[in-house]
Amino acid sequence: MTTDQVESARRPLPRWRADLRLGTRIAVMRAGGLALALRGDPVARLMHRPWRLDPYPTYAALRASADGGLARSRTGIHAVVTHEACTAVLRDRRFGVRLADGRMPFDPTDDASTSSAPDPTAADTALLEPIDLSLLSLDPPDHTRLRRLAQPTFAPRRLAQYRDTAREVTDRLLDDAADRAARGTFDLTTDLAAPLPISVIAELLAIPDVDAPRFARWGRALGAALDGVRSVRHAHALSRATADLRALFGDLVERRRAEPGEDVISQLVHELDEGTLTLDELVSLAQLLLVAGFETTTNLIGNAVRALHATGTWDDLVADPGLAAGAVEETLRFDPPVQLTARFAHSDVEIAGRRLRRDSGVLVLLASAGRDPAAHADPDRFDPRREQSTPHLAFSGGAHYCLGAALARMEGEVALEMLAQRMPRLRPAGRIVPRVATVLRGPVHFPVRAG
Numbered sequence: 001m002t003t004d005q006v007e008s009a010r011r012p013l014p015r016w017r018a019d020l021r022l023g024t025r026i027a028v029m030r031a032g033g034l035a036l037a038l039r040g041d042p043v044a045r046l047m048h049r050p051w052r053l054d055p056y057p058t059y060a061a062l063r064a065s066a067d068g069g070l071a072r073s074r075t076g077i078h079a080v081v082t083h084e085a086c087t088a089v090l091r092d093r094r095f096g097v098r099l100a101d102g103r104m105p106f107d108p109t110d111d112a113s114t115s116s117a118p119d120p121t122a123a124d125t126a127l128l129e130p131i132d133l134s135l136l137s138l139d140p141p142d143h144t145r146l147r148r149l150a151q152p153t154f155a156p157r158r159l160a161q162y163r164d165t166a167r168e169v170t171d172r173l174l175d176d177a178a179d180r181a182a183r184g185t186f187d188l189t190t191d192l193a194a195p196l197p198i199s200v201i202a203e204l205l206a207i208p209d210v211d212a213p214r215f216a217r218w219g220r221a222l223g224a225a226l227d228g229v230r231s232v233r234h235a236h237a238l239s240r241a242t243a244d245l246r247a248l249f250g251d252l253v254e255r256r257r258a259e260p261g262e263d264v265i266s267q268l269v270h271e272l273d274e275g276t277l278t279l280d281e282l283v284s285l286a287q288l289l290l291v292a293g294f295e296t297t298t299n300l301i302g303n304a305v306r307a308l309h310a311t312g313t314w315d316d317l318v319a320d321p322g323l324a325a326g327a328v329e330e331t332l333r334f335d336p337p338v339q340l341t342a343r344f345a346h347s348d349v350e351i352a353g354r355r356l357r358r359d360s361g362v363l364v365l366l367a368s369a370g371r372d373p374a375a376h377a378d379p380d381r382f383d384p385r386r387e388q389s390t391p392h393l394a395f396s397g398g399a400h401y402c403l404g405a406a407l408a409r410m411e412g413e414v415a416l417e418m419l420a421q422r423m424p425r426l427r428p429a430g431r432i433v434p435r436v437a438t439v440l441r442g443p444v445h446f447p448v449r450a451g
């Protein structure tokens with residue numbers, strides 16, 4: 001290669017060519033997955049319509065065919081599908097969220113790093129870079145160090161303060177929703193289930209002047225990325241959301257440094273100055289708290305109201321709003337906001353009598369575990385009064401057990417209790433629009449009537 005050729009190969013592709021290349025890659029991958037789904041591969045079916053809209057029959061098929069709880073798939077990724085096998089993998093320290101050598105799984109920039117040639121796809125791989133999900137994409141020792149720093153934010157004494165905020169915010173949102181309902185319908189997701197957790201998280205992070213619709217947009221782009229980038233448009237939305245969030249938190253760090261408060265960012269800025277974490281780690285952790293904290297809780301509220309209505313148990317909640325905690329717990333088992341997660345073997349391992357090679361990926365189907373008849377009696381029945389003798393896995397398990405579990409439960413409980421008290425005649429009033437996703441499950445739009 002001449003110097004000129006090397007120079008031109010090094011130059012990033014023009015935007016339109018990068019977009020075209022990225023679009024083609026995504027289309028090829030989706031077509032491959034769809035072909036497997038059409039041929040009956042259940043793991044591939046989880047990623048595609050129409051099966052994705054109601055994944056529970058696919059989970060049942062997977063449990064029926066799995067050997068010792070492990071289902072094989074021609075996608076190359078296996079899945080653990082029973083409560084016992086999911087729990088075992090989540091607690092097994094031979095599995096991590098990265099590959100054995102610390103690389104990120106599915107990192108599209110890997111090709112470049114393994115080749116000494118200049119990377120002509122630099123522009124599109126930048127769009128596809130795996131999102132840094134802080135704790136969720138870290139293994140020990142970094143995971144242990146950062147988790148310890150984030151933990152005080154979720155101390156029980158703080159929960160009482162967040163509960164007051166949740167009640168005040170819910171009251172205000174329901175006032176506005178009631179005004180809208182008086183003229184017809186309102187949207188349970190955009191008028192209550194999304195803005196409530198955004199306000200609580202904003203208080204937790206002490207973010208001033210929250211622009212809820214903008215936060216919801218960022219959350220949707222990042223949440224959808226848990227499934228991988230699904231289109232060129234999504235890739236651009238994701239880049240914009242990440243850049244906006246980085247700018248927001250970069251600015252917040254400076255403000256807290258000048259004027260520290262009691263909030264989590266102030267504490268983390270202190271750790272930053274002590275050298276316990278880096279600025280990038282701080283910004284990613286704040287971003288994770290923001291996103292993990294609202295997309296999920298939004299889905300919890302939507303899935304709960306949908307299940308209560310579909311099963312005729314809404315009236316039970318109205319008669320006894322104290323049932324809200326049970327309804328939240330049952331929703332987490334029956335139709336959880338986070339359906340699955342993934343782990344990677346850090347050595348050759350044997351699970352369920354099968355040998356998996358180092359770096360093998362395993363999907364952990366949290367939602368399938370919730371419907372496993374070996375763990376829960378009559379698992380397809382939604383019963384807010386159920387005695388949960390076996391804990392569900394909606395908040396995962398092992399080292400990555402959800403840090404915000406108590407907060408999410410509290411928000412769900414406040415939302416359901418106040419809804420039942422203030423709008424006892426609430427009922428669905430049109431088509432529920434589901435989220436286009438495999439990992440996160442919940443309604444994006446949920447039209448309801450209040451009287």
Ligand code: HEM
Nearest residue numbers: 135136292293296297300338341395396400402403404408
């Ligand atoms: C119903 C609501 C929620 C659900 C279903 C949920 C679910 C989960 C799940 C399944 C994981 C672990 C994923 C894995 O094992 O790979 C997780 C981790 C996490 N969640 Fe939640 N979550 C919820 C709400 C929240 C809230 C409100 C916050 C905080 C404000 C939060 C913060 C976190 C954090 C920081 C982690 C990472 C923990 C770690 O990797 O060590 N979550 N969540």
